[in-house]
Amino acid sequence: MCEAGEKDLYAVLGASPSDSVQQLRHRYQKLALQCHPDHLGDVCDSGAEMFLEIDAAWKILCEHDARSQYDQQRRARELKQDWPVDCLISLEDMTCDPGECVYTYCCRCGGHFSLTEEEMKWRQENDDEDKTNESQHVVLCCDTCSLSIYVKLSLTNKNKVSM
Incomplete structure (x- = not known):
């Protein structure tokens, strides 16, 4: 947490x-x-x-x-909460790999949390929340353990999805 x-x-x-x-x-x-x-x-x-x-x-x-x-x-x-959430981070805290079109963040277990450009686009298109919110939180799960993180996506980041 x-x-x-x-x-x-x-x-x-x-x-x-x-x-x-x-x-x-x-x-x-x-x-x-x-x-x-x-x-x-x-x-x-x-x-x-x-x-x-x-x-x-x-x-x-x-x-x-x-x-x-x-x-x-x-x-x-x-x-x-329904799952163990390790922490809240912003998209800027994640490492961006433009070649792979993916944002990654290291888990304390040694695994990774990842968010692809396609997932971000899909989330933007299917966002049912009020568009006046300043930010949206996305839950990502570690690829090796049961921990999850909240990733804060600000509106300015949502407009800068393309890598």
Whole structure:
């Protein structure tokens, strides 16, 4: 789960829901030291953003009531989905192979998610959703494991399908 609606706070800390508060604190402190703006200086803006994400995740997961509420919301989201979704990515995150007319994305198992130009054209032609939406999500399945990803196709991408 990477970003289906919002990021998984446990994944932000590199932890699991079964981890104790002490284990979460240890992971938070380790990541905070690596990404703290004072440590990185002005070299990397993404480090400051990452630090803010880590800090926000810690603030929710370290407090018992907030963590319980987050766990309930997380579980409710998991029960609503029909397949294991690993993350939400945009089409720009995928690698484009113009020769093969296919977009690919590597799965953590070593397999691949792929979206061909023909599939994108078919999805555009058979799109029953309101055309005023800013984006459309496509679910892709890994070719070797059971994971799936959501791929966000923006309207600007939908107009640039030809490779």
